[in-house]
Amino acid sequence: MGAGEPRAGRRDAPHRTKVEERSMRKPVRDGLLPRMEARPTQSGFTYRYHPVGAKPINLGSDRVAAIRKVLDLTGAGDDLGTISRLWNQFQETPGWKRYSPYTRADYTQCSLKLLEIFGDMRASDIDATDVARYLRKERADAPVRANREAALLSNLIGLAIERGEAKHNPCREVKRNEEQPRTEAPEPADFAAFAQWLAEQRGQRAMIGMAAEYAASAGNRKVEFLDLTWSQIDETAGHIRIKRAKQRGKKRGEVIEQIEITPQVAALIARLKIARAAQKNEDCLYVFPNRSGTAYTQAGFKAMWQKLMVEALKRKVIAHRFTFHDLRAYYVTQHKAERGALPDLHANPATTARVYDRSRIVKRKAL
Known part of the structure; x- marks a missing residue:
């Protein structure tokens, strides 16, 4: 074979640098189990397992299957990836x-x-x-x-x-199930009847009713106000300060809603103070406490709400069922009707309009 002729068997082999050849020879360890080895090939990797004192076991070229085989061999793979x-x-x-x-x-x-x-x-x-x-x-x-x-x-x-x-x-x-957004808010007469019915029963039922009145008047989610404390209510300045929920990234926990204390909200706060005094628990921190004087959990409040809603329908206190989250839509719809504009509930006003504005009558001017 002459000095200028290519070596037999290497005519069609791709040209590699010395760095690439060293990386091909170097075992790959990332993500593998102990005593596993990944050997580079032309099309990817082939895997082997080195038992103690025995010959290497070939595991094939499928990484997931190779790991599972090793776990099965060592008795640790019964629930891998379940x-x-x-x-x-x-x-x-x-x-x-x-x-x-x-x-x-x-x-x-x-x-x-x-x-x-x-x-x-x-x-x-x-x-x-x-x-x-x-x-x-x-x-x-x-x-x-x-x-x-x-x-x-x-x-x-x-x-x-x-x-x-x-x-x-x-x-x-897979396409998700189609979700039909709710299109109705509670009628003012229905909600007023429901709130009055709960107020007349006192105790925790009245507390749930006052929480509903607050949601309908201020538009906050349960997650935002169930743990509301008295220190967040500044009657002198005339506002309530609450952290806005569902904020992402750098805004998480940083957007503070400053809610105006209107005459309607002020009257509600006065009733809550009377309930606090009646329970003889002046040291209670929470505005809407449960029987133990602590904040309601999401599950506890939801269970209580559903129970009261079923009973209200059975007793014909209300004509139509509504969810607690519908009270947020009630707030938006009434806010628009009374003040002529949607409230600031989202960074994107279009979200408020699309999800919560359930006005049935659209007013506009003729030429």
């Missing part, structure tokens, strides 16, 4: 810690039904048909809630992908 295990791991991530307590509680509630169906399944074994069946059939009686549960499932499978326990997210391939 949704139940991913749910536990999800609660240890930095992202979980950044969620508000309300979001954590909501995800925890979503996990109950989700784990019943998918708990023992591996994320890598779930496909789009499984997700679609869950949304359309297994949770057909609660389509909106099913959407929230599918969002949690998507987060868990996303975590599995990051950990090398799955390759794709089937939740992104």
